[in-house]
Amino acid sequence: MTENRVGVYICHCGHNIAGTVDVEEVALWAAGLPHVAVSRDYKFMCSSLGQELVEADIKEQHLTHVVVAACSPHMHEPTFRQACERAGLNPYLFEMANIREHASWVHPNDRAAATDKAKAIISGSVRRVLELSPLEPLRAPIHETTLVVGGGIAGINTALEIANAGHPVVLVEREPSIGGHMAQFDKTFPTLDCAACILTPKMFEVGMHPNIKLLTYSEVEQVDGYVGNFTVRIRKKARKINTELCTGCGDCWGRCPAKVVDNIYEAGIGYRTAIYRQFPQAVPKYPVIDVETCIYYKNGKCKACEKFCPTGAIDFDQEDEIILMQAGNIVLATGYDLFDARRIPAYGYGRLANVFTSMEFERLTNATGPTGGKVVLRDGVTAPESVAIIHCVGSRDKNYNVYCSATCCMAALKFAHLVKEKTNAEVYNFYIDMRTAFKDYEAFYIRLMEEGTHFIRGRVAEVTDAARIPGEEGKLIVQAEDTLVGKQRRIPVDMVILMGAMEPKDDAKEVAYRFGIGCSEAGFFTERHPKLDPVATMSEGIFIAGACQGPKDIPATVGQGAAAAARVLSLIGQGVVEIEPVRAVIDESRCSGCRICNNLCPYNAIDYLEEEGVSRVNAALCKGCGTCVAACPSQVIQGQHYTFDSLMSQIEGLLYDVGNNQNGHVRVMEPEPV
Amino acid sequence: MAHDYNEFNPAWEERTPVIIGLLCNWCSYRAADLAGTSRFGYPATLRDLRIMCTGRLDPTFVVKALREGADGVLVMGCHPGQCHYDAGNYKAMRRMALLRRTLVQLGVHPDRVQLAWASASQGTVFTEMVKNMTETIARLGPLNWQDTAFDESQHKEMEAIRG
Numbered sequence: 034m035t036e037n038r039v040g041v042y043i044c045h046c047g048h049n050i051a052g053t054v055d056v057e058e059v060a061l062w063a064a065g066l067p068h069v070a071v072s073r074d075y076k077f078m079c080s081s082l083g084q085e086l087v088e089a090d091i092k093e094q095h096l097t098h099v100v101v102a103a104c105s106p107h108m109h110e111p112t113f114r115q116a117c118e119r120a121g122l123n124p125y126l127f128e129m130a131n132i133r134e135h136a137s138w139v140h141p142n143d144r145a146a147a148t149d150k151a152k153a154i155i156s157g158s159v160r161r162v163l164e165l166s167p168l169e170p171l172r173a174p175i176h177e178t179t180l181v182v183g184g185g186i187a188g189i190n191t192a193l194e195i196a197n198a199g200h201p202v203v204l205v206e207r208e209p210s211i212g213g214h215m216a217q218f219d220k221t222f223p224t225l226d227c228a229a230c231i232l233t234p235k236m237f238e239v240g241m242h243p244n245i246k247l248l249t250y251s252e253v254e255q256v257d258g259y260v261g262n263f264t265v266r267i268r269k270k271a272r273k274i275n276t277e278l279c280t281g282c283g284d285c286w287g288r289c290p291a292k293v294v295d296n297i298y299e300a301g302i303g304y305r306t307a308i309y310r311q312f313p314q315a316v317p318k319y320p321v322i323d324v325e326t327c328i329y330y331k332n333g334k335c336k337a338c339e340k341f342c343p344t345g346a347i348d349f350d351q352e353d354e355i356i357l358m359q360a361g362n363i364v365l366a367t368g369y370d371l372f373d374a375r376r377i378p379a380y381g382y383g384r385l386a387n388v389f390t391s392m393e394f395e396r397l398t399n400a401t402g403p404t405g406g407k408v409v410l411r412d413g414v415t416a417p418e419s420v421a422i423i424h425c426v427g428s429r430d431k432n433y434n435v436y437c438s439a440t441c442c443m444a445a446l447k448f449a450h451l452v453k454e455k456t457n458a459e460v461y462n463f464y465i466d467m468r469t470a471f472k473d474y475e476a477f478y479i480r481l482m483e484e485g486t487h488f489i490r491g492r493v494a495e496v497t498d499a500a501r502i503p504g505e506e507g508k509l510i511v512q513a514e515d516t517l518v519g520k521q522r523r524i525p526v527d528m529v530i531l532m533g534a535m536e537p538k539d540d541a542k543e544v545a546y547r548f549g550i551g552c553s554e555a556g557f558f559t560e561r562h563p564k565l566d567p568v569a570t571m572s573e574g575i576f577i578a579g580a581c582q583g584p585k586d587i588p589a590t591v592g593q594g595a596a597a598a599a600r601v602l603s604l605i606g607q608g609v610v611e612i613e614p615v616r617a618v619i620d621e622s623r624c625s626g627c628r629i630c631n632n633l634c635p636y637n638a639i640d641y642l643e644e645e646g647v648s649r650v651n652a653a654l655c656k657g658c659g660t661c662v663a664a665c666p667s668q669v670i671q672g673q674h675y676t677f678d679s680l681m682s683q684i685e686g687l688l689y690d691v692g693n694n695q696n697g698h699v700r701v702m703e704p705e706p707v
Numbered sequence: 708m709a710h711d712y713n714e715f716n717p718a719w720e721e722r723t724p725v726i727i728g729l730l731c732n733w734c735s736y737r738a739a740d741l742a743g744t745s746r747f748g749y750p751a752t753l754r755d756l757r758i759m760c761t762g763r764l765d766p767t768f769v770v771k772a773l774r775e776g777a778d779g780v781l782v783m784g785c786h787p788g789q790c791h792y793d794a795g796n797y798k799a800m801r802r803m804a805l806l807r808r809t810l811v812q813l814g815v816h817p818d819r820v821q822l823a824w825a826s827a828s829q830g831t832v833f834t835e836m837v838k839n840m841t842e843t844i845a846r847l848g849p850l851n852w853q854d855t856a857f858d859e860s861q862h863k864e865m866e867a868i869r870g
Contacts, residue, residue: 105740106757134743135755139834146723146751153754161756546789551737554828571733571827615759633762635793658792659763663802675759677767684727684772687754691725692776692853 038070039159040096042087043151044078044103046133053137053144054151059102062152066159070094079109084116091120098162102130102155107571108562123167125614125674130158153687160686164679170611171652175261176361177201179601182253185213186587187366187579189235190594191601196244198602203358204239205267206249208297210315211236213368217298217392219399219406221587222447223477229401233314240316248356250321256548259656260574261361261610269354273308273322278346281318285338285347286310293326300392303403308338308347312401322347362574362601365558366594367544369580372427372434372533380426380531381496386411387509388496388529391444398451408455410528416456417527421511422448423493424464427534434534436555438584441532442468446477448530449486461487461524463513471588489524491516496529535584548575557583568597573610576600615657615674621647623669630661630670715845724844726779726837727772728755729764733791734826735783741830749837752844753781760784761822762795766806769820773810773852779819779844783836786824796824818843819850 041063045051056074064072071090075083078101090096099122101113106129114124132151140147177200181192184206192204204211215221216236218228239245248269255266289306298311305311307327310320328335329349339347374382374390382388387410389397400406409416422445428438442464449460467488469478482488491513500506501523508525515522537556538544545552550570551559558577561569568576578593579585585593604610619630619639624647631639631648638654639661641647650661650670662672671677712719730736736757742749754777758764761784769780782803784796799822807817821840825832 105743107737107740131740134740136751138743138746139749140751141746141748143751150751150754157754157756549791551733551827559827571737633798635795656792658760658795659758660760660792660795660798663763663765664798672759672763675763677765680756680758680765680768681771683756684768685775687727687756688725688772688775688777691722692851 035097037068037098037163038094038096039066039068039098039100039162040071040087040090040094041066041069041073041155041159042078042083042099042101042103043072043074043132043155044083044101045074045076046103046137047077050103050133050137053141053147054132055144055148059148059151059155063155063159066156068098068163069159070096078103079112084112087113087116088120091117091122096122097126098165099127100130100155100158100162101127102132102151102158104133105129105131105135125168126162126165128158128162128165130155149690153689156689157683157686161679161683164676164682165674166676168614168673170614171616172609173259173261173612173653175604175608175610176263176359177605178203178358178360179605180205180253180263180265180358180360180363181366182363183213183366183368183579183581184208184211184239184247184249185366185368185579185590186215186232186235187368187581187590187594188213188364189232189239190591191364191366191578191598192239192245193235193242194595194598195601196242198598199244200602200605201244201246203246203248203360205251205253206247207252208311209250209272209309209319209321210311210317211239211247211249212312212315214392215587216312216314217300217399218395219402220447220451222443223473225447225450229314236314236316247317249317251356253547256363259612260572260604263360263363263574265358265360265363267356267358269356271351271353272319273324273348273351274319275346275348275351276317276319278344279319280344280346281310281320282343283310284341284343286320288337288341290335290337291326291328293323299403300390300396302393302396322349362576362604363548364576364578364597364601365544365548365550365581366578366597367538367541367581369535369584370538372536374426374531374533376433377426379495380423380493380529381498381509382531385496385498385509385529387417387527388531391441391448391530391532394448394530398448398455406455408452415527417452417458418456419459419461419508419524419526420452420456420528420530421461421463421493421496421509421524421526422530422532423496423511424462424532425492425534426531427536429465434536434555436584437468438535439468440535440584440586443474443477443586445530445532446481446486449481450484453484453486458527459487461489461511461526463489463491463493463511465490465492471586489513489515489522491522500525535580538581541581548572550575550577553583557581568593568600573612574604613657613674615672616652616655617650617657617659617661618671618673619648619650620669620671621645621649623667624648625667627666629664629666633660633664635660712845715842716848718848719845722849724752724778724841724849725776726753726781726840726844727777728753728837729761729768729780729782730755730757731761731784731791731795732757732759734785734789734824735833737827738783738825738829738833741828742834745830747830747834749834750841752841753837760790760792760795761799762790762792764799764802766802766809769806770810773815773819773850776851776853778847778850779821779840781836781840782820782822783825783833784822786826789826814855815850815852816847819847
């Protein structure tokens with residue numbers, strides 16, 4: 034066996050590490066560790082010059098192992114693995130020592146302690162890297178089909194981009210029609226073009242596209258597998274309509290006697306029937322029977338829709354269908370929920386009739402909405418003479434959500450304009466800060482100020498109907514501190530609109546778990562990197578787009594949809610994907626066949642071979658968690674890259690200066706019993 | 708030293724507490740990363756290593772760390788029900804329960820070995836856990852198990868816990 038020659042590289046990371054850890058001293062110290070042939074410190078190891086330094090040393094100094102002490106392996110492990118590979122060193126003989134996130138950044142006021150800890154971390158990594166073995170990544174073909182979950186503007190755009198490139202897409206939507214929140218809007222800021230006019234052609238394109246299989250009124254129940262080869266179980270809920278026969282003529286919902294409040298599409302201010310199509314431009318065009326409100330499912334009578342259906346498409350006995358599919362990549366575009374304004378009782382939503390949510394106002398002002406686009410009070414006839422728009426309802430508020438929902442300022446300006454245009458009412462915007470970033474948004478704000486909309490800087494304390502002076506009688510009084518004037522103001526208005534926060538979907542956490550991705554503290558899906566990889570997730574082959582990743586407006590959502598599609602297309606283009614070879618391997622010559630590991634495996638990846646009397650790991654199913662490795666009573670399952678020896682050595686290294694191990698003396702481990 | 712552990716226990720005359728952290732790749736290691744990027748300071752007592760899942764937790768690792776001179780071991784994984792590999796953290800839970808009982812019989816206070824959860828977004832939870840554990844270990848004093856494993860006085864102290 035050749036002599037071990039380890040190269041150790043300490044990164045300054047500008048001042049991020051060097052400002053706290055004495056990197057020169059650490060590099061000098063590391064040079065004295067056993068088997069270390071080269072030890073250097075450098076300003077930015079991840080720069081091309083830093084990488085070239087490693088590459089040159091591997092070639093010229095004949096390094097057998099490399100340790101880079103810098104940031105988290107989640108940041109730059111792939112970078113340095115590639116550098117090793119370029120220089121002809123197996124990338125799995127590289128180890129990252131995390132002395133930034135785990136040392137310099139968390140012990141900023143204690144240079145000595147941070148330096149000591151960096152030494153311990155590097156000592157552990159050097160000991161560990163010596164125990165690593167060269168590995169080859171597993172290669173798996175990429176299934177061409179992509180699953181897109183969520184049929185809002187993000188999912189629609191992703192699906193179209195991939196389908197237009199010639200690859201099959203399955204688009205799953207929970208509601209009976211695609212379109213999402215955008216289909217509910219009337220106008221879009223800052224151009225004020227009609228949302229339906231720009232959205233419905235795309236919806237139609239999705240419905241007609243030969244490469245897109247559309248599954249509406251469906252939900253993903255289970256996801257198994259890995260990048261390139263996911264197996265997905267989808268529940269297609271029973272529409273109670275035979276879509277082969279249905280023409281979408283509308284005779285059925287025209288005759289349905291059950292009128293119910295439409296809490297989804299009409300945001301609770303309009304009605305639909307029990308058999309319904311969400312909106313006229315719905316894709317697909319077929320209606321759906323809501324079994325909760327349908328009279329037939331309550332008392333077994335009615336069937337009006339069946340009687341009047343000219344094609345006999347009503348099927349009361351239709352049952353849910355389970356669809357199993359293979360997908361190479363998955364894009365989640367599951368959108369957001371609007372903040373429930375009832376959670377702030379002081380604003381009176383649900384108690385004071387003329388307090389509206391932003392989505393209610395969208396429907397109110399929409400030409401296809403319940404009032405035909407007339408801006409009126411809850412009585413349905415009176416036009417308001419004054420309207421207050423309250424910003425940051427549930428956003429930028431530590432009682433609810435600390436984040437800024439990013440879209441509400443602009444939506445509030447849009448509302449102010451529409452109110453002014455339709456009713457000529459006085460409009461009061463109560464804001465904390467006006468946030469009109471991005472192209473042409475500020476110009477819209479200036480336009481609104483010129484239109485004569487009032488802007489009052491201050492968070493509203495209360496909306497009340499308790500009048501104090503005659504002018505307030507019969508009005509809603511909005512009380513706020515005008516922080517620019519430094520005075521309390523009470524403004525009587527006829528209508529109040531609450532600009533609710535964009536929140537994660539109520540089931541975002543379950544969905545994240547089902548797809549094996551993470552959620553932020555607020556509940557939005559976590560991206561791989563907040564700046565440089567905003568649509569990928571920590572799970573290979575699973576991407577995110579739109580408001581499920583964080584509050585954003587339509588242009589940003591569309592951009593992310595296209596970005597996610599581009600990421601999927603690049604994987605499909607590669608044809609095969611490399612998977613980390615972190616897998617369990619059983620030494621069958623030493624396996625006693627006790628089968629303890631068989632039942633512990635969460636993926637049923639361990640088979641018992643009856644004839645040989647031993648267990649064997651199916652590498653395609655194994656995900657490398659190591660549960661079986663730890664449980665094997667004979668210690669004959671090896672967890673590749675996280676072997677027993679490598680972890681035991683790392684522990685020794687981490688504790689090089691404690692107990693009896695002081696002065697760099699590391700005790701030799703007893704051989705494990707065979 | 709920024710921290711004076713003598714306040715907790717005069718036995719910290721010569722050195723500071725050392726805790727070995729076994730962190731799962733998906734949740735708690737990322738929580739530790741987040742604590743770093745958020746610049747949440749915590750005592751420099753923890754020296755961590757990464758395993759893919761707490762299901763990989765071989766009890767030997769804990770015993771090894773204590774034998775090599777650590778004063779405590781902190782194992783952290785994903786919250787129950789959120790394991791990246793379905794249920795590795797439940798397996799860690801079972802192993803830890805058994806291990807702690809065993810360690811008591813070997814003269815190690817059970818609070819020296821702890822299992823906790825932090826999701827990838829819980830940099831604060833991770834930080835608090837390190838602070839709490841450091842305080843616990845600081846009160847218990849140095850373990851020096853290599854020297855004390857067969858020390859009679861230690862065994863008597865444990866008898867109360869054993870019940």
